Each structure stands twice: as C-alpha cells, then as structure tokens.
Amino acid sequence: MRAPEGIAPAEEAAAAAASARRRRLLDRIWTHGWLILGVLVFALPIWITLVGSTHDAATIGRGEVPLLPGPHAAENYATAWTQGGGRFRAAGAAAMLWNSALMALLIAAGKIAISLLSAYAVVFFSFPGRMAFFWMIFITLMLPVEVRIIPTFQVMVDLSLINTMAGLVVPLVASATATLLFRQFFLTIPDEYVEAAKMDGAGPLRFFRDVVVPLSVTNIAALFVILFIYGWNQYLWPLLVVNDRSLETIVVGLSKMIGTGDAQNEWNTIMATAVMAMLPPVAVVVLMQRWFVRGLTETEK
Amino acid sequence: MATLELVGVRKSFGSVQVLHGIDLSVADGEMVVIVGASGCGKSTLLRIVAGLETPTEGRVLIDGRDVTPLEPADRDIAMVFQNYALYPHMSVFDNMAYGLKIRRVPRAEIRRRVQETAELLGISSLLDRRPRQLSGGQRQRVAMGRAIVREPRLFLFDEPLSNLDAKLRVQMRAEIRRLQKRLGVTSLFVTHDQTEAMTLGDRLVVMHQGRAAQIATPMEVWARPADTYVAGFIGSPAMNFLDATLAEEGRAAALAAGPVLRFADGPRPGPEGRRIVVGVRPEHVHAAPGDEGGLPLAIELAEPLGSETVLHGRLPGGESFTARLPGAAAPQAGAVLPLRLPADTLHIFDAETGLRLDPRA
Numbered sequence: 022m023r024a025p026e027g028i029a030p031a032e033e034a035a036a037a038a039a040s041a042r043r044r045r046l047l048d049r050i051w052t053h054g055w056l057i058l059g060v061l062v063f064a065l066p067i068w069i070t071l072v073g074s075t076h077d078a079a080t081i082g083r084g085e086v087p088l089l090p091g092p093h094a095a096e097n098y099a100t101a102w103t104q105g106g107g108r109f110r111a112a113g114a115a116a117m118l119w120n121s122a123l124m125a126l127l128i129a130a131g132k133i134a135i136s137l138l139s140a141y142a143v144v145f146f147s148f149p150g151r152m153a154f155f156w157m158i159f160i161t162l163m164l165p166v167e168v169r170i171i172p173t174f175q176v177m178v179d180l181s182l183i184n185t186m187a188g189l190v191v192p193l194v195a196s197a198t199a200t201l202l203f204r205q206f207f208l209t210i211p212d213e214y215v216e217a218a219k220m221d222g223a224g225p226l227r228f229f230r231d232v233v234v235p236l237s238v239t240n241i242a243a244l245f246v247i248l249f250i251y252g253w254n255q256y257l258w259p260l261l262v263v264n265d266r267s268l269e270t271i272v273v274g275l276s277k278m279i280g281t282g283d284a285q286n287e288w289n290t291i292m293a294t295a296v297m298a299m300l301p302p303v304a305v306v307v308l309m310q311r312w313f314v315r316g317l318t319e320t321e322k
Numbered sequence: 323m324a325t326l327e328l329v330g331v332r333k334s335f336g337s338v339q340v341l342h343g344i345d346l347s348v349a350d351g352e353m354v355v356i357v358g359a360s361g362c363g364k365s366t367l368l369r370i371v372a373g374l375e376t377p378t379e380g381r382v383l384i385d386g387r388d389v390t391p392l393e394p395a396d397r398d399i400a401m402v403f404q405n406y407a408l409y410p411h412m413s414v415f416d417n418m419a420y421g422l423k424i425r426r427v428p429r430a431e432i433r434r435r436v437q438e439t440a441e442l443l444g445i446s447s448l449l450d451r452r453p454r455q456l457s458g459g460q461r462q463r464v465a466m467g468r469a470i471v472r473e474p475r476l477f478l479f480d481e482p483l484s485n486l487d488a489k490l491r492v493q494m495r496a497e498i499r500r501l502q503k504r505l506g507v508t509s510l511f512v513t514h515d516q517t518e519a520m521t522l523g524d525r526l527v528v529m530h531q532g533r534a535a536q537i538a539t540p541m542e543v544w545a546r547p548a549d550t551y552v553a554g555f556i557g558s559p560a561m562n563f564l565d566a567t568l569a570e571e572g573r574a575a576a577l578a579a580g581p582v583l584r585f586a587d588g589p590r591p592g593p594e595g596r597r598i599v600v601g602v603r604p605e606h607v608h609a610a611p612g613d614e615g616g617l618p619l620a621i622e623l624a625e626p627l628g629s630e631t632v633l634h635g636r637l638p639g640g641e642s643f644t645a646r647l648p649g650a651a652a653p654q655a656g657a658v659l660p661l662r663l664p665a666d667t668l669h670i671f672d673a674e675t676g677l678r679l680d681p682r683a
Contacts, residue, residue: 214409220394221395223424236410
C-alpha cells in the first residue's frame, strides 16, 4: 500500500526503526542468555568448591549443598595448609604446593630450553640427517608418557632417580610439541638476520643468544603458560615415581584425600586444598597474559 | 681501503650453473655496480664476495690476499641488505654497535664511532629508537650506518634501494654516492635498475645469464654497448633493433625495411650480405625533413611527456620501433611520420652472436 506523501513515510520509517530495535534487543537477550548459561555451567562448580571450603565437615556431610559462604574458612584453610585435608594428613598443602610449583617450573623451563636448542639446530644448521632427526622428534609426539611408562620407570629405577625431584621432572622434559612450535617460528626469521649476523661476526651461539632468543620472547611466554599448567596437572607419573610423602605433589595429594569406600570424607578441607591447588596456575595465566598480549600487539617483524 | 679481484669465479647449484667464470678487478676506492635482470647471477656474485656462498671454482682476492676460504666475518667487509636486516629487538644504537661489540672494541670507542657515523648520516636523534619506529629511508640510513661504523675494507650493497619509493630512491642514491666518495671505500653495488647503475657506478658490470656481458664505465656502456643485450638493457626507452644485411662492401647496411644506411665510420668486416642488426636509440632519431623520404613510422601510441614525446609504432616491415622526439607538438596515433636515422648514431651488431661489430681498423 502506498501511503500519502509527507507524513506517512516518516511514520513508516519510525515503525521500521522501532521493530529493528526490538529485534536487536531480542537478539541481545538471546545471546546473553546463552553466554550467561555458559558462564554458570563453568563457574558453578568452582563456586561450590569455594563455598564448600568455608563450611564445616558436618554441613556438607549432611548432603546439603550450601550456596553461600559459611564461617569456617580460616580453620579449614589453616588445617589444609599445615596438615593436609580429608584422609591424607601426612603432608600439608604448603609442602605439596611447593613440590608442585618446583616440578612445574622445572618441567616448563627444561622443556623450553631443550626445545629452543633442538629447534635451533634443526632450522639453522644443515647437517646430515637433519630431517631424520626432526621426524624422530616429531614421532615422539605420538608416544605420550602413558605409553612408555614402564620402560621409563625402569630407566628411572636403574638411574636410582625414584623418589627424587629429578625423577619427577626429567622424563617429562623433552617436548616435541614445543620443538615443533619453535621450529615453525624460527622458519619465519628472515635469512638476512642470519647473514647480517655472520657479517657482524656473531657465531652460532652468539646469534642464538642475541637474536633468536630475544625474538622468541613472546613465544616463550605463551609456551611457558601452557607447559607450566601441563606440569602442574601431571598425575600419573608423580603417582608412580614418588612414594616419599615429602615429595608429594598437590594434584596427587588431593586425589589421595578422597576416600572411595564408605568412609566419611572431610569435604571442607579437601575443597580448601582444591582451591589452593587452583590458584598457582591461575596466577601464572593472569601474570603472563600481559606478556603475550603485549607480544601480540607489537609484532616485531 | 682495498682492492678487490675476482678470478674465474664459477658457481653451480646442483646441476644448474649460475656463474660462468667472472673476472673482475676493482681498484681502491672504486664503486663498481653490478647490474642485470633478475636471475642473471648478480646477487650470487655479491654473496660469493661476502663469503655467504662458496664459489664452485675461482678465487676472491682482497688486497691481493686470497680470502676464498675465509668466513664472512674474517674478510673485513660490510654489507647493506635489501631488507636492511636490522635486528628488530635492538635499538638503532645497538644495531650499529653489534658488530663492534662482537669484535670486542672498547665501549668508549664504540660509543664514539657510532655517534660519529650517526652524525654523518643525520640519524643522531634516532639512536634510541627501534627499527620498526623508523621510516623506510631512516632504516636505509641505519643499515648504511651499521656498515660504515665497522670501517670495513669493502662495502657490499645488495639492492638496498629497491624497497624505497621513487623519490626517496633518487635522494638516497645521491647520498650513497656522496658518502662512498667521501669515505673512499671500495664498493660493490648490485641492482637491477639501470638508472641506479648509470648514476652510481665508476664502472658497470652488466651481467647476462651468468656472464659479464660488459665491464666498462657507464658512458662507454651507453655509447659502445658490447652486444645487443647490453644495448637493449641500458638506456630508456630501450634501443631499437632492425634486421639488416651488410651492403656496399661493408660500408652500409641494407635494412630489411628497405632503405640502405651508409655508415659514418668506415666499413664493417664480413662478406656482402652478412646478416647484421642495426641498433638505434630512440633519442637519436629525427623526423625527416619533408622532401627526404626517410623511414615511415606508423604511429600506434604517442606519449607526450612535456619536454619530449615518446612515439611507439611500426615500420613497414612490421618491426616495432620507438622514437623520442623533443617537444610536445608531435604527430598523434594513426599518423605516419618519416624518420631519419643519423649515420653517426648507429650501432652495428652481428645477427648471430649479438656482438658489436666495429669498423675495420
């Protein structure tokens, strides 16, 4: 229908604009609804853990799931920090956190150091069998710890590294993934840098130290986050190689706190420990995030 | 300050030979420009001098000393790269100082030399910046500074101007030439741009398919090109080539297009009817006066440039031909213009080998 000149088109336009606005609003409600639901699904368990760590054992033992914090936070955390939680009272969270942090740090640092060097060798040097070595490294990607766990364990026994920090860390240090990532990054470093360095008289190690590593800083930061969390979350290998309670890691310790039978679990201290176990990886992500965001925004190429 | 000598330098990559024996000697303080189309082996030659490639055969001598087996760092040469190759994570100062630092030059000395060089190049205010905060021209200067600060015996330039815009290129070209003269450092400069080559070089090496087609001063290369490749490569617009045969006992060329042109400078060797190529530069062509006849050029495209007009067209034989006439008032496309080819501007080449034919002595 054709409206009369002058007034109606404006009204029509206004109506169209209003309906468009309404549609946009609906769209927004719809998307936000889904997003909020997603956040709830992810955040609720963490919230329950957090709340659970502030009640006494009996409250949770009754089967109630409180959604508001209780009054027992201080004592729960103190107990967990010094003695451990649940059924596992041999090592406090303090000691286990220290072990986990040390292990994760050593694994991340070791993985980065070794893969930087091996990627450097594979990319910048031509030696016989270079691609063969690269593929050998690459193939180990397909052999996770679980697959080679028995021979690895035997090697650790032979080297008497059972129940040592070295035994915890060393088998996890080699990393094909990180080598692969660094290789891909090194391939983007222009040949002219290598040649300029040669003209400047820089030897291979000098070039590595003065040019390759500084250029890789953002990659190193990003990998550090991933590898630290990988190290922190290690479960099977620490469970096998360490019987000494002074070397217990928090992830293994946490699982030992939970009984499987009819025994009453002290969920309050377990949850307090769980909260503490979550914090270091979160801290690493939050701290390092600034690094690699900076790295992403100022690409130096 | 040094001399550079290349003796029979050959290079093959696998079964592909890219350099077929280059001999060159560069005098102390001389600037030699290696020019050629891409793939002619000019960069490979430069990289062999730098020590970044090893020649398959032949020797490189600096100051008479054989440096062929030496590492780049031990040759005491500096190179300016096409993409400048400035380390992105270092300040301008550190970029320039890096080579000196590695050579364990004392700190105070490094500081003094970098500052002096920066002043020379007018980049003193940029020393704290990172390369990515610099413009193309500034990066170019820093790359030069990095080479100069080392006080090397030899400068190598690998197409350093090709990443700059046209205006900056002209400016930097003049600056490089001025600096090189002032510092008096023996230099090799690689480029594919003939204007750069003509303006920068004391001498040119025109490379073609892994061989040095001609080694001579820019003016000589322009005035007496050694073969049809050099003749066509140097000069813009490119030289015209016309098929012809030797006539009048070697005193003239009978053009395939018709007219017979007498040489100004004496007979060329060879039997009557020998196949030759007559080269004439577009700027040497005149419009023939009304009654003279001349070579009729059917104009297909006229490019008026203000001070001159470039005409593209065809001769009766179908050969394409370019003429550059002074002034803007030239005939338009579609017209036929009779041309005169002055005898003293003709270049005569052998049709088979492409080599220049000079008059019999």
